Every structure is written in C-alpha cells, then in structure tokens.
C-alpha cells in the first residue's frame with residue numbers, strides 16, 4: 001500500500017512542482033518523508049523544489065515481476081540523478097532502451113486511485 | 124568470554140514439499156545438537172533467523188515455535204529478521220549474549236520455506252526487503268536491484284558477462300560434491316550466458332534459486348565447554364554488523380556495499396587478523412554480481428578487480444582465495460532466513476577438516492551475509508581451536 005506521504009510526493013510531480021528534501025544544517029539531500037538527516041543526524045530536512053530533468057545512472061529490464069506488475073513485462077527500471085544531487089528510481093517511458101548519461105524528464109502515471117508510478121521519459 | 128561452536132548442521136537444501144518450517148528446523152537442530160555432545164535440555168536460548176514466514180506461511184513468532192518443537196519450550200527465544208542476513212544477525216546476537224554471560228548454551232539457526240509458495244508471491248515477499256514506496260512501487264524487483272548494481276559495475280569497471288558467468292560455473296562445480304546442495308550439476312559459461320534474461324545484465328543462471336531449508340549451530344561459552352569436558356573444534360574469533368541506506372537510490376555508489384566493508388573491518392579488528400589471513404570464505408552470492416561486491420568489500424580485491432577472480436581461478440577450491448566452496452547461494456541454495464547460519468555450518472566443516480571440498484590446512488574462515496541490496500551486512504571470522 002502506498003503511504004499518504006508518497007501519494008503527496010507523486011501528486012506534486014504530477015502538477016509540475018516536484019520536491020526533494022535538503023538538510024538545513026549540513027546541506028545533505030534526500031527524499032520525503034526524511035526529517036532526520038542521514039549525514040549529520042539533525043532533524044532539519046525540509047522540502048526544496050526539484051528540477052524535472054535528470055541523467056540516467058543505471059538501468060535494467062525487468063522480465064520477471066511481482067503480482068502488481070504481472071502482464072506488464074518486460075519494462076525498464078532506471079535510477080536517474082538530478083542536478084540537486086538526489087537520485088530517484090522510476091520506469092522508462094517513450095523508448096525501449098536507454099543509456100547511462102542520457103537525459104530524462106521526470107513524470108508520474110496514475111494507475112488507480114492513489115496508485116501512482118514514477119516515470120522517466122527521454123528528454 | 125570466548126564462544127565456541129559445539130555443533131553445526133544443515134538440512135538438505137532444495138524442495139521439501141512434505142515438510143514444514145518447524146520440521147526442517149528441528150531436523151537441523153537435532154543434527155547440530157547431536158554433533159555437539161550436549162543434550163537438548165542444555166539449550167538455554169533459541170535464536171531463529173526467518174524472513175518470510177509471516178508473509179507466505181501465515182506464521183510469525185518463529186522463535187517460540189522453533190524452541191517448542193526442538194523440545195525446549197521453556198527456553199527464551201526470539202526471531203531475528205534482517206532480510207537475507209537474518210541468521211547471520213541471529214548468530215551474532217547469540218554470541219554477544221554468551222559473551223555477556225547471559226547464556227552458556229544457545230541454539231541459533233534459521234529456516235525458510237519458499238518452494239510451495241509460487242514464484243510471483245515469492246518475488247513479492249522478497250521485495251519486502253527493499254523500500255516499498257521508492258523501489259517496489261515502481262516495479263523494481265529484487266533481481267532488478269542487483270541488475271542495476273551489475274549494470275553500474277560493468278559500465279564503471281569494464282567487467283564482462285563472461286566474468287560473472289565464471290562465478291556461477293565455479294559455484295555450480297563446488298555444489299556437485301556438496302551433499303546438501305540444491306543444484307548438483309555443472310554448467311558451462313555458454314549455458315550461463317544463454318540463460319533467460321531476468322534483469323540484464325543478469326540472467327536466470329546469475330541468480331540463486333528459491334530454496335526450502337534450515338541450518339542450526341550450537342554456541343557454547345568455552346569455559347562451559349571445558350567444565351563439561353567438551354572440546355569444540357571451532358571458535359568465533361570476531362564479528363561485525365553494519366548498515367547502509369535501505370534504498371539503492373540513496374547510495375553515492377551503486378556498485379559498492381559499504382555496510383559489508385564496515386562489518387568486515389569490525390570483524391577483522393575483533394579477530395586481530397587481516398584479509399590475507401583468511402583461508403576460506405562463504406560469501407553472499409545471491410547473484411553473481413553480489414560475489415564480486417563481496418570479495419571487494421572484504422578487502423580480498425581492490426574495487427573493480429573482483430570480477431576477474433573466478434574467471435582466473437583464484438577463488439576456486441584450490442585457488443589462492445577459495446570462495447564459496449559449498450557452492451554458495453547460487454548452487455547450494457538460499458533459504459533466505461537460514462543462509463547466514465548455513466554459511467557458518469560450511470565454514471565449521473572446513474575448519475574441522477571434513478568439508479567435501481576441503482581446502483588444505485584451513486585454519487581461519489569467514490562468512491559474509493548480506494540483507495536486501497546491502498542495507499544489512501554481517502561478517503563472522505571463525506578459527507580452528509588449536
């Protein structure tokens with residue numbers, strides 16, 4: 001089940017206002033709902049606006065999956081890095097393949113009520 | 124107070140459609156207790172590694188269930204869950220309790236029933252070791268996570284699929300002579316390369332199988348063993364347990380397991396040894412790439428150089444750094460919650476000189492047990508008692 005914070009995170013991407021979290025004490029980066037900083041331990045991580053363009057770090061094609069994605073294989077999952085320094089995992093859209101270093105655009109897809117998925121489309 | 128391993132045993136790994144978690148664990152425990160020359164009634168505490176009983180078998184509270192069916196329902200018991208590192212963590216916690224003088228004799232092990240559950244449900248259950256929202260919800264499976272790590276490693280260091288395949292070939296060859304091993308047939312590099320893709324660059328034969336099995340070890344304080352005129356042959360010389368972020372995306376480097384580096388450092392320091400002192404190791408090769416990351420995190424190889432180890436024959440039984448002489452998770456099998464204890468069982472056999480793939484003059488052995496994609500790592504250093 002998707003937690004409320006996650007639905008909120010995905011909806012923000014959908015309306016074009018994606019966020020990440022930044023530590024007010026040491027500038028470390030992360031994702032909601034982190035509050036305690038993984039670098040310095042201070043509970044000072046707060047929302048900051050995130051760009052929508054990222055660069056592919058690694059990718060793989062999933063051919064055997066969990067029941068939720070049954071019948072949707074094969075699909076590609078990738079991790080992309082934003083200029084803010086955070087990395088996010090999502091499914092590739094728009095192309096069959098992608099390479100490390102390629103630019104991708106962040107998006108979301110609605111699958112069902114409160115069920116969203118992070119996507120990346122080649123820019 | 125030092126802790127010795129008085130007895131250690133595993134069931135056969137593979138399919139056990141006519142058995143159950145409580146029966147398999149009891150079988151392993153009975154064998155381990157028999158080998159220890161102690162009696163069931165001597166067991167003061169039971170620590171059980173288990174990952175998915177509550178998810179697939181409607182069974183939680185495994186510690187109490189196992190203590191009950193081993194025949195010591197009144198003993199203190201607990202379930203230890205650190206995903207695939209559950210039993211490694213259980214062994215370490217029991218060791219620390221004995222060191223602290225809390226128990227003299229503890230039965231520690233793990234059990235997992237996976238086969239009867241069905242592949243999609245098992246894939247789903249295994250995914251529980253990852254970050255649900257950030258990984259599972261985008262359809263990233265467990266092999267997928269390791270596929271991302273392998274892809275990153277190969278791009279970064281120029282490693283090849285042939286080098287990864289050599290790990291499966293080596294481990295499957297070792298499995299042939301190990302009677303408990305799930306797979307007992309050799310395979311070729313070509314067969315590994317041609318196997319069905321699962322999460323490229325990883326194919327079906329880069330992955331460990333789904334396994335039913337149980338392992339158990341009897342831990343005893345050396346003082347207690349002496350008082351009882353027992354002479355266990357192996358002691359736990361040192362251990363380490365460390366962590367990392369649960370989601371792969373939150374790590375600075377994908378193809379690096381820093382939790383295992385930290386756990387290894389702690390274990391080496393506690394044992395007063397260096398990586399070069401290790402004669403034989405059992406490492407967590409849930410996927411071929413995981414064995415590469417393991418030998419690098421343990422300090423056996425520099426980063427980027429671990430991929431060539433199996434292909435060059437260096438990690439073979441007669442190589443200069445034998446790794447996974449049992450067949451590893453890839454051949455022996457991976458009953459998730461039992462694996463950390465199964466590795467200890469195999470190293471005990473090596474240090475007692477009775478392993479089917481015996482390494483000459485093995486005196487110091489190591490186990491490396493990893494949970495999830497590396498958010499938990501437990502390392503043990505074992506030594507033969509002179």
Ligand SMILES: [Zn+2]
Pocket residue numbers: 023024025026027028037038039040041042
């Ligand atoms: Zn901070």
